[in-house]
Amino acid sequence: MGLRNIITIDGPAGAGKSTLARDLARRLAWNFLDTGAIYRAVAVAASEAGIPISSPGRMGEFVRALEVRVELESDMSRIFVDGRELTGLIRGEKISTLTSFISSFPEVRGALEGVQHRLGANGRLVSEGRDQGTKIFPLAGLKFFLTAAVGERARRRFLELALKDPSVRYEDVLAKMTERDGFDENRAETPLRAADDALLVDSTDKSKEEVLNFMEYKAREVFSDLF
Numbered sequence: 225m226g227l228r229n230i231i232t233i234d235g236p237a238g239a240g241k242s243t244l245a246r247d248l249a250r251r252l253a254w255n256f257l258d259t260g261a262i263y264r265a266v267a268v269a270a271s272e273a274g275i276p277i278s279s280p281g282r283m284g285e286f287v288r289a290l291e292v293r294v295e296l297e298s299d300m301s302r303i304f305v306d307g308r309e310l311t312g313l314i315r316g317e318k319i320s321t322l323t324s325f326i327s328s329f330p331e332v333r334g335a336l337e338g339v340q341h342r343l344g345a346n347g348r349l350v351s352e353g354r355d356q357g358t359k360i361f362p363l364a365g366l367k368f369f370l371t372a373a374v375g376e377r378a379r380r381r382f383l384e385l386a387l388k389d390p391s392v393r394y395e396d397v398l399a400k401m402t403e404r405d406g407f408d409e410n411r412a413e414t415p416l417r418a419a420d421d422a423l424l425v426d427s428t429d430k431s432k433e434e435v436l437n438f439m440e441y442k443a444r445e446v447f448s449d450l451f
């Protein structure tokens with residue numbers, strides 16, 4: 225059975241991957257993995273250590289030497305780097321930009337493959353990111369590529385951010401998101417793209433509930449022997 229009983233959800237920033245992956249995992253009583261959190265935690269560690277972002281080689285060496293541990297919880301992935309939990313430090317805009325940058329380095333991506341494979345070793349995992357269906361779990365039994373128009377993704381992110389900071393501007397959120405999309409899609413190493421066998425889901429005009437119901441329906445169909 226192994227790697228087959230994995231569901232991958234890939235797609236651009238702000239498409240709702242994390243929420244949907246978490247809620248789908250909850251409905252199926254499977255684990256949920258937020259791989260972006262791993263990249264983000266590593267970016268925090270690199271920033272704290274003052275590793276120059278102009279050097280992919282040194283960055284890769286740094287990341288390879290880190291002990292990255294992930295605790296899968298039903299609503300989040302807790303990331304510990306060299307024994308210290310960094311989960312609380314990974315969500316800022318600066319870290320988002322830095323993460324997008326260093327995750328374009330093949331050296332960094334390679335260094336984080338092992339930890340992701342180990343987390344999938346027992347299956348029953350809903351894993352979300354950018355390359356879960358294409359690279360990390362190519363044998364996954366069910367793959368989604370979740371997207372939405374960039375304006376809609378920026379609107380959702382804006383509403384989320386505005387709750388915490390009323391001075392945030394939609395135009396700025398849209399500009400940042402467009403910039404990050406460009407980076408994730410155009411990097412040479414495993415750029416963001418749908419796996420050939422992924423189901424494409426465009427959530428622009430759909431409610432979260434609609435998308436979640438569709439995903440659950442598909443999961444119960446594909447993995448009917450498990451439910």
Ligand code: DC
Nearest residue numbers: 259260261263323324327353354355
């Ligand atoms: O999903 P997120 O916004 O937390 O991801 C942060 C960054 O990490 C994003 O710019 C792309 C990168 N990332 C990646 O390259 N591969 C993954 N599997 C997950 C995230």
